[in-house]
Amino acid sequence: MSAITLFPSRTDERSGTMLFLNQVSMMARRSLTTIFREPASVIPGLIISVFFVLVYDGSLNGAARFFLPGQSYLGFILPVSIISSALSGASIAGQAIVRDIDNGYFDKLLLTPISRSALLLGPMIAGALVLVLQTALVILVGFLLGLQPETGFVGVLAVLGYALLIGLAFSGFVIGIALRTGSAAATGGASFLFFPLTFLTATFTPVELLSGWIRTAADYNPITYILEAMRALFNTGWDAEIMLRGLTASIIIALFTFAFAFFSLRARVRRK
Amino acid sequence: MFDREIIAEHLVKRYNGSVIAVNEVSFKVNSGEIFGFLGPNGAGKSTTISMLTTRSLPTGGRATVCGYDVERQASDVRRLAGVALQEIGLDPLMKSIEMLVIQAQLFGMSRTQAQKRAEELLEIVKLSDVTDRPVGKYSGGMRRRLDLAMALAHEPAVLFLDEPTTGLDPASRRDIWAEVRRLNRELGMTIFLTTQYLEEADELADRVAIINHGQIVAAGQPAELKAQLGGDAINLTFADDATVERARKQLSDMTNRTQVDRNILRLYLANAAAAVPAVINRLQQTGLQPSSLTLTQPTLDDVFLQVTGQRFTVEPEVEDKVA
Secondary structure (H helix, E strand, C coil): CCCCCCCCCCCCCCCHHHHHHHHHHHHHHHHHHHHHHCHHHCHHHHHHHHHHHHHHHHHHHHHHHHHCCCCCHHHHHHHHHHHHHHHHHHHHHHHHHHHHHHHCHHHHHHCCCCCHHHHHHHHHHHHHHHHHHHHHHHHHHHHHCCCCCCCHHHHHHHHHHHHHHHHHHHHHHHHHHHHHHCCHHHHHHHHHHCHHHHHCCCCCCCHHHCCHHHHHHHHHCHHHHHHHHHHHHHHHCCCHHHHHHHHHHHHHHHHHHHHHHHHHHHHHHCCC | CCCCCEEEEEEEEEECCCEEEEEEEEEEECCCCEEEEECCCCCCHHHHHHHHCCCCCCCEEEEEECCEECCCCHHHHHHHEEEECCCCCCCCCCEHHHHHHHHHHHCCCCHHHHHHHHHHHHHHCCCHHHCCCEHHHCCHHHHHHHHHHHHHCCCCCEEEEECCCCCCCHHHHHHHHHHHHHHHHHHCCEEEEEECCHHHHHHHCCEEEEEECCEEEEEECHHHHHHHCCCEEEEEECCCHHHHHHHHHHHHHHCCEEEEECCEEEEEECCHHHHHHHHHHHHHHHCCCCCEEEEECCCHHHHHHHHHCCCCCCCCCCCCCCC
């Protein structure tokens, strides 16, 4: 009956909250350090993201004139690339946990008074920050291809903010799988479970042009609203309602996956 | 000031409801003592340490570390105990100093304190000159020393070492021994050490408990345990088992106790050296010719043989996993 404490017991004069935040940032920094010491884990995802932008834009740009009059297809398709990047960012975070479980460092951490949530949030945040970085680079490539966001620099920051939330949300899920299975293969496979979610939505065309079952799926898919929010930031300008819908959708996914990761952690650290 | 004792009362660990790994184990480790928990592979040493260090729950019985219950007050136990497990838990991509700073901070030190402490620890375990190398590039001995440093980050009151020298070369083993003694002497740290090396227990421990098949079969000071065997021994090697048996019958009235180990007959006597001429006389009279005669002081190995009826066999050393 190992109680999961959100805050560690106080060992000095610093407040519990400070100690907790300190632990989270320490764990996140550590995850980032190790991720960047193995650049091979980050680079393929990055290349794929850029590849998506180039290929989708290249092949659908012409046709887009008919279904997206007056809008940039580049600004329309970039968010899809960001969502796909989120999968690789999440996978990196999950693999980092599996690595810790394998090399025994995870068990070592469990013997310290570290808050169990910090064990979880550290790599989640690291995964999300990797995504923010990937997003920034993808947007940079977009600029090189002539992207002119309607909402300017602040809009780009807002897109990065969405990326952070999506990164947290996806990482939570993959980390949950990593903790549950402790297996690199299962964790690698987990990010593919998100694949349908990124395609059963208005991936290539606006949602209004979808019909039938895929329209229904897209309407219920929270990713649709995140895509629409980012697309608005690039192409059509600020719209409070669209922004809020996108924000709500990403927070809902993040809450679900965090809960999943948290229960997976509890299952793993439960003493037998 | 809290006491630095470790107490186990009727500890039981049962797996899957049937296999008993630890069976009614009780002992008390006093404040400031080095306690050796000795047993062959699979005897239940690691299972015991895993319960004492809050990693697994006892199926029965109870245990306290510094007065805190390992089951209900796990976080207090973790705060006071330092643990170096048999399976070294280090991240090969990180540097030693980074791991130690994190470790010290997790135990409540500020960033600057932690940095200072980490440097100190690297000095202690003699790793100061390789701080820039990732841990993955360390040798087995270096990793073991870093792992020990991690366990010491918060100056624990009680230190648990699970087979700290298994797989190490003799020089690294001596280094670890010296460090264990120093920690015990200078900081008064209580040290609970499991080992499958009799020599290690004999060398380091103030008191030992010998565990076999999940049960403690003997406990006490090494000297005391050896003395229980009845003093020194005369070892006579004969050509075959039958001769050993005949010699045993002939000589049994001259000794406190005899023991047969393969083709060696061991006679335990209060003063073995003085008895040698008489033993030789008797053998000559009966025409039994030993191929060798040696005098030995009893070892813990003999104690083990005495209490379990079998030799203490150590399996071939397991090489460190290469990361």
